[in-house]
Amino acid sequence: MPWPTRTPTLGGLMSPLGPADPITSLLDRSRFQAADVMCRVDPKRSPFDLTSPVSGAPATGLKHIEVTQKELLLLVGRKEVKDAKQQAIFDAIINAASAALWFNKISTDPLQLCHFLGQCCHETGGFTALKEDTFYTEKNVRAAHKNLTEDQIARYSSCTAAEVREKIAELDKKIAKATIAKADTTEMQKAKEALQAKLKGLAAENRKAQEAYFNFKYGPTGPALGNTLPGDGWKFIGRGFIHLTGRENYEKFAKWMKEQSPGADTPPVVEQPDLLDTDATVGLRAGLFFWLTKKCDVKATKDDSEAVSKIVNRYDAKTFPKRAALTKKAKEIWGEKKPT
Structure with missing residues (x-):
């Protein structure tokens, strides 16, 4: 049952800290x-x-x-x-x-x-x-952890809408240059589509990244924090x-x-x-x-x-x-x- 439940009475010398207070x-x-x-x-x-x-x-x-x-x-x-x-x-x-x-x-x-x-x-x-604060950008993640793979960094990083739009704009420039040079733009187009999809669901993407990051950062880590179950790192931030x-x-x-x-x-x-x-x-x-x-x-x-x-x-x-x-x-x- 969600807190708050019915509060106990305080009569008879029962304080919120109990009779041992x-x-x-x-x-x-x-x-x-x-x-x-x-x-x-x-x-x-x-x-x-x-x-x-x-x-x-x-x-x-x-x-x-x-x-x-x-x-x-x-x-x-x-x-x-x-x-x-x-x-x-x-x-x-x-x-x-x-x-x-x-x-x-x-x-x-x-x-x-x-x-x-x-x-x-x-x-x-x-x-x-x-x-x-659970909003860790790519820069924050890189600074905090030196030995992560690029895949991990991408998975753990949150970003703002402005940052995603900036990456899309950079890809547009690269695609334009590649098109003029008659080069293959297939991979860049896929990357752009992925960023556009990310922009539409940015809040959910960031929440997913935050959960992944704090489950990595905080546990399970043994006796230091006592996080022993999957998801404890995020649950007990x-x-x-x-x-x-x-x-x-x-x-x-x-x-x-x-x-x-x-x-x-x-x-x-x-x-x-x-x-x-x-x-x-x-x-x-x-x-x-x-x-x-x-x-x-x-x-x-x-x-x-x-x-x-x-x-x-x-x-x-x-x-x-x-x-x-x-x-x-x-x-x-x-x-x-x-x-x-």
């Missing part, structure tokens, strides 16, 4: 009963969303560092929200900071919050996307506020959520991995899972941006200065704010 002791029974009523009002609400189903106001009395949309726009350097995707991501952050128990550790510590939002801002392209990649990481994330919420419904992220992209709240929770299980919080507490960056993406050192700059900018916004 250490934050539970901070809240009295009446607060959970209030949240329970809100979940009953709308059975399709996420179990991680404790805001009012009517007003959007916090449903709990948790102390938190307020995060506003104006502040998030300041961090990403925009005057207004780009699109519905960015709005959904902003809403997930704002609601989690003010009401979600599972975000409370970060939303009460200004240093943690600044490092987390700085890193996530970079990972998501300014809070605009929750999955990795990087998604979330901090990308989770590979079946094994999605399974660990699913297990972690169940451990945090014993007996409660949790998003079926292994069966529906797109949830980390399409549901910003699930994507945010995936980012928190990475942050805590990979010990980013330990490095953030020491205010060590480079150490945090190495954990998040050790393979891309050239992005470390940008990540540090975003973290510094976040400190200018939230660094002096106190939980209220």
Whole structure:
């Protein structure tokens, strides 16, 4: 059954993280009963969303560092929200900071919050996307893999309509020259027809190329990503506020959520991995899972941006200065704010 299913009630001291959640002791029974009523009002609400189903106001009395949309726009350097995707991501952050128990550790510590939002801002392209870029051109594929055959490169490469039209135009010139020279143009004509057919079905062709490329790139690759089944590479591409990649990481994330919420419904992220992209709240929770299980919080507490960056993406050192700059900018916004 597609997520969301009916949410569990929160009465009787059951938080979204379950009775083992250490934050539970901070809240009295009446607060959970209030949240329970809100979940009953709308059975399709996420179990991680404790805001009012009517007003959007916090449903709990948790102390938190307020995060506003104006502040998030300041961090990403925009005057207004780009699109519905960015709005959904902003809403997930704002609601989690003010009401979600599972975000409370970060939303009460200004240093943690600044490092987390700085890193996530970079990972998501300014809070605009929750999955990795899957559009690999021929140039990208060649640069990433030096030992591929020409057939593999062609099979794995995506292209724009403009690029296809440019190739057709080049073939037209060659065909014209060959015709003047009375040379055989049969193969060039076939190549042109193939490109014209590709142009008509370009979206499907690119999707096919992307699936082929990521199934090649990510698996099955053994224990590193845990992709053991055909199609796992494409199915478990990087998604979330901090990308989770590979079946094994999605399974660990699913297990972690169940451990945090014993007996409660949790998003079926292994069966529906797109949830980390399409549901910003699930994507945010995936980012928190990475942050805590990979010990980013330990490095953030020491205010060590480079150490945090190495954990998040050790393979891309050239992005470390940008990540540090975003973290510094976040400190200018939230660094002096106190939980209220």
